[in-house]
Amino acid sequence: MNYRETDLQHLWHPYTGIDEFELTDFPIIQSATGVRLLDITGKKYFDGISSWWCVNLGHSHPHIVNSIAQQAVRLQHCITGGMSHTVVIKLSEMLSEIAPGKLNRIYYASDGASGVEAALRIAIQYWWNIGQPEKKNVISLSGAYHGDTLGTVGLGFLQRFHKPIEHVVNRSVQAPAPHCFHCQFSDNCSLQCFNAMEDILREKAGTTAAVIIEPVCQGAAGIRIYPPGYVTRLRELCTELDVLLILDEIAVGFGRTGAMFASDLAEIQADLMIVGKSLTGGYLPMSAVLTTSEVFDSFRSVNSRDRTFYHGHTFSGNPLAAAAAVAALEVFDNEDVLEQSRLPAALLKSAFSEFGAIPGVHRSTALGCMSSLEISAEAGGRDAAARTAAMALDLGLIIRPLGPVIYLWPPLVTGKSDMEEMLGIFSDCLKTCLD
Ligand SMILES: Cc1ncc(COP(=O)(O)O)c(C=O)c1O
Structure with a gap:
């Protein structure tokens, strides 16, 4: 050929x-x-x-390759809607154990963008579930990249890439991002760049469901690495103002920053943390949204009010991808x-x-x-x-x-x-x- x-x-x-x-x-x-x-x-x-x-x-890597091959012989696909399977259960336990803080409820999607979409919907529905539907907007950072679906493009809109679809994209409010390559303040960093985020969040907290950021490094914007202290401050402010913090660790999770998660560098726990890419060692597509029992429990239906999360993917928790992810986590540990x-x-x-x-x-x-x-x-x-x-x-x-x-x-x-x-x-x- x-x-x-x-x-x-x-x-x-x-x-x-x-x-x-x-x-x-x-x-x-x-x-x-x-x-x-x-x-x-x-x-x-x-x-x-x-x-x-x-x-x-x-x-x-032989361990990951073998794990996928053996899983393919046993069970190549099985849905997680209304039922479960052994590998995804094992993976969920492993992820809960290594996740920062108490992120012990895990929702699986297919790739990074679909993971972010799921996190956005969970965050927005969480406020609806608990009777505060007016908290429905999402704040992101300028230059953000969270994927290429219409919803995720709205978070990280860039004229250069997205002009042709500008008329249909629902754009989030963006706070100016920390940008150490072109810092407007001084070389002696005291995180003055955080003030812009703080002003916006204080003004809009009443209608804001969540803030989403790429912690410690804005990847697609140009590998803009910034201090973990920014993430720590944002956590404090989100807690104070009752806004959910979503950390998109799709690019930086699983050791990229020198810590298992960027959240660990900032010594915080998000309300929702999204992982993808290297979750499976990069061997198969899979992403996951990790969240708390508090968020999860708000989706239980009460007094005939249906609060089910009607959102799903055919391959959510796919056994082959889950087997790759289990093996990747084992490699992390064993080696x-x-x-x-x-x-x-x-x-x-x-x-x-x-x-x-x-x-x-x-x-x-x-x-x-x-x-x-x-x-x-x-x-x-x-x-x-x-x-x-x-x-x-x-x-x-x-x-x-x-x-x-x-x-x-x-x-x-x-x-x-x-x-x-x-x-x-x-x-x-x-x-x-x-x-
Ligand atoms: C921070 C971040 N979020 C989301 C995505 C989207 O992931 P995917 O390409 O798997 O949809 C990317 C991809 O580069 C990313 O870097």
Whole structure:
């Protein structure tokens, strides 16, 4: 088969400009192990973005692969509406045990966006359940990204991407996001950026069901890492004003920040926490909304008032995905992945601090296994970032720029020599493209 020709005849690639793509010699991957993908010509690529931020444990881990294979033989699908199955019960117990605080009720969806949609509906219906339907709005942060369904786009509306559907999107109120790369305040951070959120929330609390944020790092906005203290302050304010706090940990959960969850860094518990991506180690699509007994119990019907959550997905709690998630959590534990991740994290931190001194690099930052830098407009910004990524791909490192930002988001299990090699390619490409 001529894969390239057949692809160009039939596939529609997400977030990919058609004409530009057709001119590129894009990789066609046929297998992957550890931190590398292999294309049909035999060329290897480092997975510098953990395949869109989900393959935290590397590719083809035998324990996860075996768990999926064995589960496929036993039970490949079974609904969770009105019945249950063994693997999803086991997974739910495991998630409750590792979740911050008392998030012990778990609702399963299919992917990140559908998890966020479920969390929004739970939050809004919670207030209706307890007789406060006027609390129905959601506040998000500017630059937020919570998915690509119509509801989630409303939370993170971006002119550049969403103009064609602007007339049908119900946009949430957005508070200005913390943005350390372009802080308007001072280098001596005392979280002045939180004041804008506080003003909005105090004004609108009476009609607000929930605030939703990506804790500690706004991913798609450009890997904007910000202090956990912001999340802690938001928790305090939401509690004071009786507003639910939804933390979207889809990208940052499961060890990405150096802690199991970003909530742990902020030392708080959300009212609803959404996980996805690396929940299954990135092996199968699944997301989950973790919440408290208080929220869950409000959905019990009382005095013939039906408060059932009429929201569901065919594959909610799918056994194959659940088996992958159970195995991924076992790998986390058995192989002490958090501890393993300290080495790539330290190498990223030191390298990105050096990159920050390169003329043309506006800012550079790293936390856990997330690191990013922004190329200044004078040094070519977005174009220089695109050139850097294209050159890195040629040299066998997959990175995808976000506007003028380039970043590394490697699997947490990346070993020393692989991390050094990735950083070497990244550095060479960056320096060449800034010259
Ligand atoms: C923070 C966050 N929320 C939600 C999503 C949407 O997840 P999915 O692409 O699985 O729908 C993403 C995806 O990148 C994300 O980073």
